[in-house]
Amino acid sequence: MRVFNFSAGPATMPLEVLERAQSELLDRGGSGMSVMEMSHRSPEFVAIAADAERRLRELLSVPDDYAVLFLQGGATGQFAAVPLNLTAPGARTAYLNTGSWSKKAIGEARRFTDVQVLADEKDSNYASVPAQGSFEVPQDAGYLHYTLNETIGGVEFPYVPDAGEVPLVTDASSTILSRPLDVGRFGVVYAGAQKNLGPSGIVVVLVRRDLLGRARPDVPSVLDWTAMAEADSMLNTPPTLAWYLVGLVLEWVQEQGGVEAMARRNQAKADLLYGAIDASDFYRNPVEPAARSWMNVPFLVPDPALEKPFVAQAAEAGLSGLAGHRSVGGMRASIYNAMPLEGVQALVDFMTEFERKNG
Template structure:
């Protein structure tokens, strides 16, 4: 029996995708071999890669003047790749700090350039995002970087910041494919795969092509966007199995009706869970209502001593991965694309029962 997996990542994947991969594991489409055994230069795998890129472009509406890269190193690798590819030594870049992952991006950025934090939400306990129109981005900044959704804190931008003429860069790891996104507003979008795209091991980078010629000479080849674009993301051996699985997830999203349908489903799941929290005198959510994440929902019991009993009850009910991040405690439900509404309803039912027993 499969559990409802609320883990923040690696996260639940569509069962249909896993079953499809299972059926093709030893013999991909009559090739007589597994995807795990194929040369990444073979016609079979080149077709898998091209199909995945085409689906990514179609679903996200990626304009022709953008490159789509399939890389390794996770979003953390891109924390270094962004300054190395976009800024000269001694340059300045603007960053927004809305929580844990913003802080990591800022810390890595400081290894490579002068970071100017143009907004820091620490006064709210990282429960808010900057007000629209409030960011003052230096005109000489190489880029403006922000984290679209803070997976740990459950804080999400409900709007796209205005960076003026400065390239806008975002870490979209936990929201990509969850709803439509206007790619043309961004210079760079990057996302680790292990939340909404597929398994860990692959990172998608969508970069406007006019930004590809800015990399520093010392940029490692595996982080060099232009070099990777010229090599079709195969300058080195890519994570072929992860790339294949991402392609299957993209096909599944198409079959569900695309990003508009995903948005409707994800909005309904978030409204169900937040509604249960807000109508309760027992459970609480620490995030400002205007900045609540659709994907990662932290919730707190009135007494931290109740966390372990609740998580034990959840495990017994077949609900997994609900422990909050070790840095903040409490509980957290990650409700990515592959989490069905039935899973969220099962969680709400458990929360209601637990409140009755312990309220």
């Protein structure tokens, strides 16, 4: 029996995608072999890769002057790739700090650049984002980086920061495909796949072509966007199975009506869950309402001693992955594209019953 999987990543995937992959596991498209066995140079896999790129471009309306890369190393690998591809050693870069993943990106960038943190949400306990217009971006910065959605803290930017002429870079791992994204406002968008795009093991990078060619001479080739763009993301053997599954997820999103339809579904799920939390005297969401994530919803109970029983009893009820991140505790429900409204309703029903018994 499949459960409702609220894990933050690797996360739930559409059942239709899993069943399609299952049906093609031994013989993909009459090739007589699994995608896992195909040469990445074969016409069969090159077609799979090209189809995935085409679908991603269509869904996000990616302009023609952007390269679309399918790489390894996750979003964490891009924490280093961003400064290595966009700046010279010691150059100034600008970051916004809104939580755990911002901090990790800043820490990695400090190994290679002079990082200026323009805004830090420490005083809010990372429960908000900087007010729009509250920071000024140095125009000599190599780029401005921000984390669109903090998966651990459940904080999401409700606006796109204005960086002027400075390239804007975002980690969109938890939000990509969840709603429309104006890619043309960014210099670089990168996203780990294991939330809304597919399984773990692959990261998508959208980079404006005029930013290619700036990589440092000593950047490792697997992190060099220019080299990867010239090799169609196949400078080395790519994660072929993950790439294929990303393509199936993209096809599924198109069949559901695209990112606009996803946005309507995701808004309904978020409204249902936040509505239940706000209507309760037992549960509490720590995030400022204007900065609440559509994708990752943390919540607390009055007594931390109830957290383990909540998670255990929820699991028994078929609701998996609800423990909060070990760094913050509490509970967290990740309600990505593949989580149906029925799953969120089942969680709300369980929460109501748990409150009745323990309130």
